[in-house]
Amino acid sequence: MTTPPEQLDQPDGSPVAGQTTTEVSADTRRQVRREQRRLLLTSPGFLVGTVIITFWILTALFPELFATWGPKETVVNSAGESLLRESPNGTAWFGTDRLGRDVYSRVVHGSRPILIAAPAATIIAAIIGSLLGLVTGYFRGWIDEIISRVLEAILSIPSILLAIVIVFTFGATNPVIIGAIAFLFIAPIARTVRAATLAEAQLDYVTAARMRGERSLFIIGREIFPNVLGVVVVEVTVRLGYAIFTLATLSFLGLSGGNVTDPNWGVDVAQNYQQIVAEVWWPTVFPALAIGALVVGVNLVADSIEKVLKS
Amino acid sequence: MGRFIVRRLLLSFLTLAIILVLITLIPNLAPGDPARKIAGGTASPERLQAVTESLGLDKSVVAQLRDSISDTFRLDFGESFTRPGVAVTSLVSTSLFNSTKLVIFGMALVLPVSIAGGLLAAYRRDTWLDRTIVNTGVALSSVPEFVVGVLFLALLAVPISYFKVIADPPDGAGILTTIQYLMLPALTILTVYFGYIARITRASTITALNADYTRTAFMRGLTTLQVFRRHVLRNSLVPTVAVVGTQLGYLFGGMVGLELIYSYPGLGRLIFDAVDSADYPLLRGGVLTVAIIYMLATLSADLLIAWMNPRARLSLSEAG
Numbered sequence: 031m032t033t034p035p036e037q038l039d040q041p042d043g044s045p046v047a048g049q050t051t052t053e054v055s056a057d058t059r060r061q062v063r064r065e066q067r068r069l070l071l072t073s074p075g076f077l078v079g080t081v082i083i084t085f086w087i088l089t090a091l092f093p094e095l096f097a098t099w100g101p102k103e104t105v106v107n108s109a110g111e112s113l114l115r116e117s118p119n120g121t122a123w124f125g126t127d128r129l130g131r132d133v134y135s136r137v138v139h140g141s142r143p144i145l146i147a148a149p150a151a152t153i154i155a156a157i158i159g160s161l162l163g164l165v166t167g168y169f170r171g172w173i174d175e176i177i178s179r180v181l182e183a184i185l186s187i188p189s190i191l192l193a194i195v196i197v198f199t200f201g202a203t204n205p206v207i208i209g210a211i212a213f214l215f216i217a218p219i220a221r222t223v224r225a226a227t228l229a230e231a232q233l234d235y236v237t238a239a240r241m242r243g244e245r246s247l248f249i250i251g252r253e254i255f256p257n258v259l260g261v262v263v264v265e266v267t268v269r270l271g272y273a274i275f276t277l278a279t280l281s282f283l284g285l286s287g288g289n290v291t292d293p294n295w296g297v298d299v300a301q302n303y304q305q306i307v308a309e310v311w312w313p314t315v316f317p318a319l320a321i322g323a324l325v326v327g328v329n330l331v332a333d334s335i336e337k338v339l340k341s
Numbered sequence: 342m343g344r345f346i347v348r349r350l351l352l353s354f355l356t357l358a359i360i361l362v363l364i365t366l367i368p369n370l371a372p373g374d375p376a377r378k379i380a381g382g383t384a385s386p387e388r389l390q391a392v393t394e395s396l397g398l399d400k401s402v403v404a405q406l407r408d409s410i411s412d413t414f415r416l417d418f419g420e421s422f423t424r425p426g427v428a429v430t431s432l433v434s435t436s437l438f439n440s441t442k443l444v445i446f447g448m449a450l451v452l453p454v455s456i457a458g459g460l461l462a463a464y465r466r467d468t469w470l471d472r473t474i475v476n477t478g479v480a481l482s483s484v485p486e487f488v489v490g491v492l493f494l495a496l497l498a499v500p501i502s503y504f505k506v507i508a509d510p511p512d513g514a515g516i517l518t519t520i521q522y523l524m525l526p527a528l529t530i531l532t533v534y535f536g537y538i539a540r541i542t543r544a545s546t547i548t549a550l551n552a553d554y555t556r557t558a559f560m561r562g563l564t565t566l567q568v569f570r571r572h573v574l575r576n577s578l579v580p581t582v583a584v585v586g587t588q589l590g591y592l593f594g595g596m597v598g599l600e601l602i603y604s605y606p607g608l609g610r611l612i613f614d615a616v617d618s619a620d621y622p623l624l625r626g627g628v629l630t631v632a633i634i635y636m637l638a639t640l641s642a643d644l645l646i647a648w649m650n651p652r653a654r655l656s657l658s659e660a661g
Contacts, residue, residue, distance in 0.1 A: 075476070182352075183359035186639065187632050188595030191612060195364070195628060198616045199371045271483055279485050279598050283613060303491045303602060307506050311495040318488045329483040 069338045076334035082327030086320075090142040098123065099132035101139035101293040106130075115310050125312035127302060133313050137320050139293035144324070147287070148273040151208045155215035156266045162216065163223025164250050164258070168231050178224070181217040189214045189272075190279055197285045204287030211276055215269050222265045226258040260339040267332035271325055278321045295321045345647055353640050357413075360632045364625055365409040368396050380619075395419060396621055409625075418626030423618045429626035432611065437593070437630060439509075440607035444592045446523045447530040448585075455535045456581060459542025460569070463577075466547060475543065478536025487598025489532045493525050494602065508603035526603045530592065534585075541584050545577040552576070579649055586642030590635030594627070 070076050089096050098121075099105055104112040105126045112130040116122055124133035162181075166174040184192065196210040230236060231254065239249045280286065281296030290297055295317040302313035376393040377384070384392070397405040412418055418429035455478075462474040481489070498504040503521065510522035549555060550573060558568045597609035608631055615623035 179352075179355055180359055183356045183363070186356050186590075186635050187360060187628070188591050188635070190597060191594055191609075191628055191631060194597070194612065194616050195367060195624065198619075198624075199367050201372075275483070275485050279487060282485070282487050282598055283601070284617070299487065299491055303494065306491065306494045306499060309499060311499070314491050315495050318491045322484045322488050322492075325483050325485070326480045329479060333479060 066338050070334060073334045073338070075330040079327045079330030079334065082323055083331065086141045086145060086324050086327070089138045090145040093135075093139045093142065096138045097132075097135035099135040101136050102131060102291055103135070104130040105132050115305070115313075118312055124316045127298075127313035128305065128310075133298075133316050136293040136298060137295070137316050140295040140298065140317060140320065141324070143286070143288060143292070143294050144274060144277050144281075144296075147204060147208050147211075147277055148270060151211035151277075152215065152266060152270045152273045154208070154212035155219055155269060156262065158212070159216040159219025159265075160223050160255075160262050162220040163225075164227050164255065166220070167224035167227025168246065168250050168254065170228075174224075177220075181220055184214065184217040185221070190276060193276055193280055194283065194285065197280060202285045202287060207277070207280060207285065207287050211273050214276075215273065219262075219265050219269060222261055223258055226261040227254055230254045230257050264332065264336045264339060267328065267335055271328040271332055274321070274325050274328060278325075342647070346644065349640060349643055349647075353636050357632060357636055358410075361409050361413060361629070362406065364628055365397075365405050366402070368398060368621070369402055369405070392422070392621075395422070413629055418629070419622045421623045422620040423623070429622050432623060433608070433626045433630050436606055436608045436611040436627070437634075439605065440593045440609070442519075443508075443523060443526060443530075443605065443607055444589065446520065447527045447592065448589075450527045451531050451534045451538065452582075452585070454531060455538035456542045456578065458535060459539040459581070460546055460574075460577075462539060462543040463546035463550060464565075464569075466543070471543075474539055475536070478539045480536070481532040482534065482536035484532070485598060486529050486533050486596055487602055489529050490526075490599050490602040493529060497528075498525060506603070508605040526596075526599055526605060529599055530596070534588070537588065538581065538585060542577060542581045545580050546573060549573045549576040580646070583642050583645040583649065586645065587639050589638040589642075590631070593634045594631035 093101075105116070105122050106112050107121070113122070113126050114130045115128055116126040116130075118125040118133075122132045122134065124137060127133055127136070162177060166177050192214055193207075193210050196213065197207055200206040200210075227250075236249060236253055239253050244253075278296040281294050282300045284297070284300060286292075286294050286297050288294055288297075290301065298317040299314050299321075302310070305311075306314055376389055376396055376398060380389050380392045393399050397408055400408070416430055418433070421427050421429055421432060424432070458474050458478070462471040465471050493504075494506065498506045504525050505522045506525075508522050508526045510519045514522070555568060555572050558572050563571070594608040594612060596607065597613045599605070600607045600610035601613060608627060612624060612627040612631070614620070615627055
């Protein structure tokens with residue numbers, strides 16, 4: 031029996047109907063999934079989180095629809111004078127920064143870089159991390175020992191520090207930043223998936239599949255993977271929150287893939303926070319709140335998913 | 342227990358060794374000439390040579406590793422690039438001292454507040470108070486600390502003169518003045534850790550509240566306060582404190598954004614400055630110091646947990 035690799039990850043985690051799944055268990059599974067979906071859709075945390083995330087995705091896709099000025103444009107009044115450090119008002123809703131740019135429009139445009147890089151890094155980490163976790167958890171042995179120790183070592187340094195070191199060494203470009211975060215998140219994802227795989231591999235259905243003489247690839251992909259998918263989903267949503275956290279922090283530290291004039295929440299906070307003592311708080315506080323809102327939104331969703339899958 | 346300690350110690354050293362290898366290998370893996378990148382495009386050949394030598398890139402990888410190991414054991418990471426003649430070790434130890442000061446004061450604030458929050462949530466579990474504590478905690482701890490830091494600057498430091506914008510207390514400051522200066526970063530640390538610690542306290546307190554000995558204590562007619570003091574607290578606090586230990590390492594060095602915002606000269610700040618000025622020896626010394634602290638913190642926390650809970654000892658033997 032061959033296993034086409036593209037069938038390994040069915041989006042909803044349902045195993046492809048076949049000799050391994052009887053009709054009854056497929057029905058129960060569907061029922062469980064329907065119940066989970068209902069729980070999720072009625073959980074206030076999930077709904078609030080989804081609304082926040084959807085809003086930022088919309089601004090990332092269509093910033094022009096929301097923005098009132100260009101992200102690098104200087105706000106001018108009717109007399110044609112540019113308005114620097116203007117507090118929030120009717121023309122510039124969130125005020126203007128020290129270069130006279132509209133803070134609101136920059137906040138709107140700032141969602142795109144982070145909403146591209148964070149999911150990209152998370153997906154890369156999820157794929158590699160899940161594979162590593164499945165393989166090491168299933169086969170164990172000395173390769174597992176080595177990989178597990180290396181992952182533990184990576185986990186034992188604050189990830190922001192390692193990210194700084196990697197980005198500094200390889201240069202602050204978008205691919206490096208995404209790659210660095212993906213690299214760092216492989217470790218926690220692999221550890222979680224490994225633990226789940228280890229537990230699944232002890233169960234009877236895996237022994238039965240082994241007895242039937244199924245190939246390891248089949249057992250891992252078709253038997254174990256669907257059963258650890260819930261763990262992967264939770265881990266990925268949690269990591270997405272951390273990816274946004276890390277990206278924002280890196281750009282606050284000046285390690286962003288773009289130019290300093292590009293709209294970027296972390297960079298904007300870094301560029302303006304020193305003016306807070308001069309009571310010019312708006313160019314800092316609004317992008318900071320944007321970061322906070324996005325991270326909290328993602329975490330609300332992650333938390334609700336985790337609760338539903340564990341109940 | 343002895344077997345466990347030996348295993349756990351070996352694991353720690355292995356972890357440190359792997360980090361050492363990673364840190365040593367990184368400049369070798371970098372594309373192009375890292376020395377050129379660090380020294381800058383206009384650097385003189387002598388400067389370039391000096392940078393190459395201090396990165397160890399003129400030697401084989403094996404020789405680099407050997408040097409790294411010996412440097413780490415002797416705690417001697419050479420001289421800083423940006424401040425020639427100043428030993429990295431002395432810069433690192435100053436920052437380490439500052440970080441320790443902040444961590445101690447931060448924890449003195451964080452532990453009682455978060456534990457009280459967790460106890461309250463457990464005692465009033467499944468009420469709006471419980472949900473508020475847990476959800477606020479989760480939301481706050483997911484936000485980067487620099488975001489909370491700038492919000493505190495705007496909300497607290499500007500309107501209230503008690504709070505200091507710069508966290509570094511002047512030399513010879515008394516304890517009260519030091520606390521005043523450290524208050525804002527400590528409050529920021531509180532927002533980062535509150536949710537985490539409150540959640541653990543809540544969980545272990547609920548377990549203790551559901552236990553038979555607690556029910557018996559209530560039936561014996563003890564007041565709630567007495568039951569908490571004599572039976573619940575001692576069973577729920579020790580695991581909490583132990584778990585906090587595993588997180589302590591993050592406070593040393595993980596708080597880069599926080600230390601930057603409040604101009605606090607801690608380890609995170611040191612590493613950031615090292616990156617900013619391309620001071621590789623300083624960077625290596627800083628990162629390895631953080632790794633050692635992290636290792637010691639998790640090690641002592643694990644030993645504490647194992648000492649309290651024999652089952653934890655078993656799990657390491659099985660997994661290892």
